[in-house]
Amino acid sequence: MSEKMLAAIFEGEGKLTLKDVPVPQITKPDQVKLKVEAVGICGTDVHIVAVPPGYIATPGTILGHEYVGRIVEVGAEVTNVKVDDRVVVLPNDYCGTCTYCQIHLPNLCENIGAIGIHVNGAYAEYNVVASKLAFKMDDSVQVEHGAFAEMLADVVNGTNKVRLQPGESVVVIGAGPIGQLYAQMFKAAGAGKIIIADMSDYRLDYSRKMGFDLVIDPSKEDFEKFVLKHTGIGADVVVDAAGSGLADAIKAVRKGGKVVAFGVNTQAVATFPQSQVTFKEITVFGAWLANATFPAAVKVLESRSLDLDGLISHKMPLKELHQGLDLLAQRKAMKIVVYP
Template identity: 30%
Template sequence: MKVLRWYGAQDIRLSDVPNAVHKDNEVLVQVAYCGICGSDLHEYQDGPHAIPCGAMHPVSGHQAPLTLGHEFCGQVVAVGDQVSTVKVGDRVAIEPEYRCQTCRYCKSGDYNLCESMGFIGLMGDGGMAEQVAVPEYMLHRLPDTVSYRQAAVLEPSAVAEHALNRSALKPGSRCLVIGLGPIGLLLIMLARLRGITDICAVDISPERLHKAQQLGAQHTLDGRQPDLLMQLQQLSDGGYDSVFEAAGSQTTFTTALQAAKKGGEVLLVGLMGDISLDAFDLVNREVRLQTSVGYRNVYPTLISHIAEGAFDPSVIVTRTVGLENALSAGFDALLSSKEQIKVLINPNPSLNEQEHQFHV
């Protein structure tokens, strides 16, 4: 079968590998769509960051080279002897976090904090492939009213939903989202779904600012403006209740802290390394600094929202590509143009053609 395999920085290859084989507690999934995530782009640009090299991941048992892709969905084509929750033919979304199921965090239900945390497609062979073997606990069955195209964007939606769950945001709150990649845009959509109407969005891309406005942001601001902070203070009457930092840079982090009101909060959703902050100012204004990683127990809620027609994450999809041109038309396009937001890889065109006919 064909896969997109990571061998090193700037070295992702379309490869022919033996067909995937599932274990007794696994399911073999024919992949419908797999999204390209910012994490995948980082691994492509200058990895490894999360990909295990030189030692096996303790849960997956894999190391590089491995097949990328953790934002995926598809159809069950085979099940292991111990599998009881899905059957052949089921349409499924994958919640790609590995769980050791024995550590204190897994036992308490906080499985996104597993001591051996990791993601299929980063720490084990993932969904940029025609087929992939997946642990049963990762699977969520899809109702007929949820398309594969929508299900392929469930994973970044889960990141946004978990961040909102970690926040103190409630109807009537003022909300600021800095960074309008897929997560930032999904934060806006899901905040609106919670009844939040006073949302400001900041980015440097005109295309993404326009998209944020379409998705429900009341105000949009170019982050390069020299008076950005003054504008944010005016729009928020002195500061935002909740600020979501979804860009991942020192500049945007500093802006997020400065834009929070006294007693407000800053949620770090974007990934970044070492940063500095004015702790004196943070303490003086009692600003809470909160973090969010991955997700837990949010997929059923999101699937219900989609099935009911309340939420459609596929509106952020800007392009669909095949495995054979995923590097040039997917990875490279995302790195070179802010017009591309979410690109989906389609390893099995016939599977999606059948679904399109069904949903039409």
Template identity: 30%
Template sequence: MKQAIMLEPGRIEYRDVPVPEVGPGQIEVKIRKIGVCGSDIHVWHGKHPYTSYPVVQGHEVSAVVTKLGEGVTEFKVGDLVTIQPQVVCGKCYPCTHGLYNDCEELKVMGFQTTGMASEYFVVDAVKAIKLPDGMSDEHGAMIEPLAVACHAVRRFGDIAGKNVVVIGGGPIGNLVAQTAKAKGAAKVIITEISDYRLKVAEKCGLITVNPTQTTLRDAIRSAFGSDGADVIFECIGSPKTLEEAVEVARKGSDIIVVGVVPDLCPINMGFVQDHELRLIGSAMYRVEDYREAIELVGKGLIEFDALITHRVPFSDYAGAYRLIEEQKDKAMKVMIDMEK
């Protein structure tokens, strides 16, 4: 089978490799679609702190089951699935307490272990999640980033009736905002400096704010009055926007850190203490987040198509990264089409 291997930053080659044998409790799948995310781009540029080379990428996928290993009864050949890309130890405190996304020895397919950028992939059946009949391949590959959003909103708790701010209108920020709205938030505003991404957010039914035209503090006051925001989701990973989130937070409110912050961030902890703010990290997802993501899509509460802006054939995998560099904010979600 063909496999795309990133030998070093900015260099991908194709190799013919054998399809792994299917062991007990495993399934073989034929990959259909792969979404490219921001973390993949960090690897392309050699700036991901926890990835070494060579590496096979691909962790946002849809796939069709082609073979069943001994003892696998929950799937049948032909099922459309997505794959949880976490590889965990199963022994540490988080793993033994249902928090395997925080595994002390966590590896992620496409970063610290082999990803799914190949025609076929063999995986433990427990990592596969069946997708509903009729779901498209592209929407199936979008369940993973939506699970990130579901987990982030779950970290806050019951968001129904709450005032929500989402900083960042990229795919994850957009999906966090859509998820909060779908789960009954009173009002959701999303901030973004890209006019293109603001238009995409509007297509998704979201209230938008451009912080170059009004301050975040003024936007919150205009949207929520003196009540302010109950929760702010930081979905960029910028020390500047994280600092700003702390500065504008209402006393007794929450800030959920969803974006990956690559640098040390100076936070006014005296302000955090005095205002009784809660700074809460959100890392990846668990199976319940995938289930919720599928449920929200099934109810028609999530808009995916406006986010899928480009499609690239598997034969030009590197072209997906170059396209994102060239298009910048206009490349929201780029899909790798494994059939081409």
């Protein structure tokens, strides 16, 4: 008789079921087995279980991809981590052999398999992954902060693109957890004025609580005017963390400035003024997932330069996952950390 564990399984459109399943076992010599300590609920999870779904997951899969755990067993060929190490996990398993992997762009791998979306993830007590996806994090870091590693690695990919200089002004469009991390990362990097835009009062209030006073709801106030008033010529850097704000980003950025298109909303059809990109000589960067940025994200977590406790709005056991997903869907939560 095999050991059982509670897990949250995506069972097809709109159906996420909590049930007992067998504890996974190591089946390949390069794998590690870990006891999941904390996992963050991601907006992607909300999209996966929505009807109709906003993001496609494989039915039968245990969801959960923003996690930290302790290694309890390693395969015979594992050398980078060992039993008892606390690790965070890169959930985007890259093949290592396609052309993109060969030019060191693992986030753009042609055979990417997403843990917690296409293969079993971390809304469960145990999880087995390839050791190349496990990154050791110092034990002194609060375990909940490990649940931010994946988002942070994605954000580092975006911040790396724009190479912010001290004193430069920033606009972040979208004040959810990703937008908050961008704002904090830029602040830590010496940004001057930081403006945050969102249409949710909860998120704007949250931003103020986190120490960002320049917030604006573009549906209530003239966004471009606001940005000009505070920056003089427009922002040096604009991040669209919402996935639908490219037109606003192009309005807000100064001539010669930089825009990061980070958020993804496949429903949004952005009509943006191409002529402005030319007139203003704007550089627009796409930033998708973590581009070999996990080691940097772990170092940022270990440096404690971000206020992550402040971003955790709720903590709950796995059996309350559905309540957590509802809170997030209603935008009544910032980051929710789940303990399996």
